[in-house]
Amino acid sequence: MKKILLTGAALLASAVSLQAQAERDYISIVGSSTVYPFSTVTAERFGRSTNFPTPKVESTGSGGGLKLFCSGVGSSTPDITNSSRQIKSSEIELCAKNGVIDVVELMIGYDGIVLANSVKAPRMDISLKELFLALGKMVPDAKNPNQLIENPYKTWNQINPAFPATAIEVLGPPPTSGTRDAFVELAMEGGCKQFPLIADMKKTDEKKFKAVCHGLREDGGFVEAGENDNLIVQKLAATPNAFGIFGFSFLEENQDKVQGSIVNGKEPTYDAISDGDYPVSRSMFVYAKKAHVGVIPGLQEFLLEMTSKRAMGEDGYMSEKGMITLSEDKRKDVEETARTLRVLKAK
Template identity: 50%
Template sequence: MKQFAYIAAAALALSACGQKTEGDAAKAGPSASGRDQVWAAGSSTVFPFATRVAENVARTGGGKAAKVESLGTGGGFKLFCGGSGANFPDVANASRAIKKSEFDQCVANGVTDIVEIKIGFDGIVIANAKAGPTYNFKIDQIYRGLAAETPAGAGFAKNAAKTWKEVDAALPAQAILVYGPPPTSGTRDAFAELALESGARKIPALEALRSSDEDAFKARAHTIRGDGAWVDAGENDNAIVQTLTKTPNALGAFGYSFLENNMDTVKAATIDGVAPTFETISNGTYPVSRSLYVYVKKANIGVIPGLREYVNAFVSDVATGKGGYLQQRGLIPLGAEEHAAQKAAAADLTPMAAPTK
């Protein structure tokens, strides 16, 4: 379900005060008219961080707070890349890097000079209600339980496992039922790549397929069951958490920040013996860790009121630095050197190169 956050932060009479614009708006074409606030759209994982930054910028600088929409990473890129005018967002929030196909769509629609900014890290957890059984997964067991097809004989067959114990005798004898994000979500993309694909590579038949035909391997590794064992639960990770409290034998896949904010009701499985924590995600030892991004249309800087302030606030020490207010919301901050590099990228507005895949 789409979430829309329209954050009222100042009286209408003050809506244009305190925020600078740069350059001549007339030079920017259609982006220069029709909108007087920043518009960001995309990842449900980045959504709470983006709204917090919007609130803070409005409170400290005046003017309208950014409008932030939670559409999923794929949905955000689709809208962001749809065009360069005021009817399209200035910022795409993403829980994975932009794909080549998405970047090419941006260029085809006149969206060029895109600035990529990494804001921190997140982990994807597999969790259940605190009253439910404890899960200690090996990463290949996640693939064996959730892939649409698994190796059988000399080929592949539809996944027939009904319980986790059928996947491996060491796992609980609970029905395989996982609530997770839909295909438009960056969390889903990252889960497929980091959990399912990594698990598939532990299986000799699939690793052999990867060596001979990588496209066929990825199709096998990334296709999740469609028989009800996996349930697309929408873009709202909080809704997944609430579902788990009502169905203690089910599992959910969602971002670490939602685990950290609900430790009183849900618990996370370990993967390959590692629990998701601030430390294991930041140092990369937790297997299902990922980077979080914001993408900015350089052409809109100085045209859309408050956009530069919004971007600068996202990379500020007080927001995404160690101990910053976004860390308190569950963001895993970058190391000091990489954080400084992202601040420089935001200041210089250096356009990204086209991705290779």
């Protein structure tokens, strides 16, 4: 991480501005739709069990949340942002440019990204390579593997005869979503680099490699369905031939409606994700502004609640919502970060 220092005058002005704007008495949280259920349940319990107002939680997507979070300090900006991916160096620089210097990073658990469909339809058993062929914008030509072409596959069985003879229709998150970021990095890139043509490209042209591997088709095979994963679940229940991409917690909460595909021979289960066996797994984060602690009432107390054993532990209330928990040693380390407000250090 690049360290950007403000002058003493700028820091003083920022602090004065923050104090002047501290008219809000509740915690403002934005960010990832995947982390949203965990922040929401924590906020509700925090509001019931303390004298502080219940925090306001909004689902804006990881990228959108970090953009709001890094826009500055003061009560007109969020105190916390949820993210289903780690903060990018460009976002750290944006934060620093706008006076958000001391950022506290808390890894709160793990999640898997699932390719799900209706329980009324056959369950898919697919490899990452086949998934890339289904969703990639540009894919290797089956007749000439040394050439990339616009995705020609219209139905699943054109990729694998064992797949259903139904149109490829996958509902997924928009570019502002951390789920989208993690999916293209873990699933799409994991599949596309199995093709020699694209694997060689990684060695010679990293930018082109990323463009090919992360490029999702725009001909209707992949449909951006917004940040609300619950809406995707509803659409899958009503459209048995469609598939959707979302976090494991939404699969857990809707097992009566949807089922997760087997990917590379691994089912999306709690144990497979926590062990790292399921190939599309990721970490989830919460970022907080140290400058807002002591100004926005209850901010540090909320962070301590979220990282407590009763919330984040193996039998905690976030695990009841589908959170895949950290080991107890890791959880204690995260709780200590919340207690000491340890900030991100320069890399």
